[in-house]
Amino acid sequence: MVYDAFVLLSFGGPEKPDDVMPFLRNVVRGRGVPEERLAEVAEHYYHFGGVSPINQQCRDLLAALRADGLDLPLYWGNRNWHPMLEDTVAQMRDDGITHALGFATSAYGGYSSCKQYWEDIARARAKVGPGAPVISKLRQFWDHPGFVEPHADAVRQALSTLDPGRRATTRLVFTAHSIPLSMAETAGPTGGRYTAQLHETAGLVHARSAAELPWDLVWQSRSGPPQVPWLAPDINDHLEALAGQGVTDVVVSPIGFVSDHLEVLWDLDNEAAETAEKLGLGYARAATPGTDPRFVTMIRELVRERTDAQPAKRLGTLPVWDDCPGGCCPAPQRRGAR
Incomplete structure (x- = not known):
C-alpha cells in the first residue's frame, strides 16, 4: 500500500472568547443540551481567556514531527473546530493526495476515543465527494x-x-x-x-x-x-x-x-x-507526553509499521487491530441533558 500524506486528527478547541459557544454547540450537536448548560461549561474556557491549548498543542506536535523527519506531507483536521476535518480533506484532494494515514490524539479504543474518528473521516470524505482521499487510521498506542x-x-x-x-x-x-x-x-x-x-x-x-x-x-x-x-x-x-x-x-x-x-x-x-x-x-x-521526543518518534514508528512493515513496538499483551472489527464500539444512545 502506498501512502502519500499524514493527517493529524484531533478534537479541536476555541482560540478566542467569541469561539467558545459556537465550539461547544459543535461538540454537543444533536444531543439536545440546553444553552444554560453550555454557558456553565463555557466558564471553564473563559477562565483561560477563551482559549483552549489543544490547537496550539497540535501545531507544536506537527512541527515536532517535521523536525523528527516524518517524510510525508503533513495535514491537520479537527472534529469540532477549525481547521475542520472536511476542509482539510478538501485541501488534500486539491493537493492530489490519494491515500493518507491518520493519527488520532487518543491512545485508546472506545467510541469517542477511536470509532468516532472513523465516523469523522467518513463524514468528511462524503462531504468532499469525488476525489476525496482515503484515510487509513493508525492503530491505538496505549502500550507503546x-x-x-x-x-x-x-x-x-x-x-x-x-x-x-x-x-x-x-x-x-x-x-x-x-x-x-x-x-x-x-x-x-x-x-x-x-x-x-x-x-x-x-x-x-x-x-x-x-x-x-x-x-x-x-x-x-x-x-x-x-x-x-x-x-x-x-x-x-x-x-x-x-x-x-x-x-x-x-x-x-x-x-x-x-x-x-x-x-x-x-x-x-x-x-x-x-x-x-x-x-x-x-x-x-504529572505531565502528559505533549511533544516529548519519544512520543514524537512513536508517531513516526507507527507510520513505518504501515509503510515499511516495521514490527510493532508494544509493552502490553492486549490485542490491537489496524482495522477494527465490524460493529465495534457503538455510539451511545443520546439523551438530552437535564
Missing part, C-alpha cells in the same frame, strides 16, 4: 513505549516535588476521561477495550516509574445527565476517600490524555487541586 515512558518519567518528576518523609502515605492516582457505563461495557470482540487498555497502561506506567506506590485508576471530566451512570469514582470523590484512609499526598497522572489540554488544566489543575487543598493533601500532577 513512546507513550508509556514519558508518562512514567512524569510520575517520577511529580513525586520528587512531594515530601519524601511522607512517602509511606503517598498514593499514585491515574485518571482518564469517564464515559457512560453503557459504552464501557459493550459486548462483542472489542467490549471493555477502553477500561482494559487503561488498566494495562496504568500498570505499565507504574512499573516503569519505579514509584513503588499503591495506585488506583479513577475518572474525570464526566458530563451528561446525572441519571445516566458513568465510570466512577470521580477524581474528587476519590481524593476525599483517600484522605479518610490516612493518605497524606497524591501524585495524579492523566494517562488518558496525550497533552495538557483544557480538561487536564481545569479538572485536575483547578478542581482536583482545590479539592486536595481543602482536604490537606499534598498534590502533584
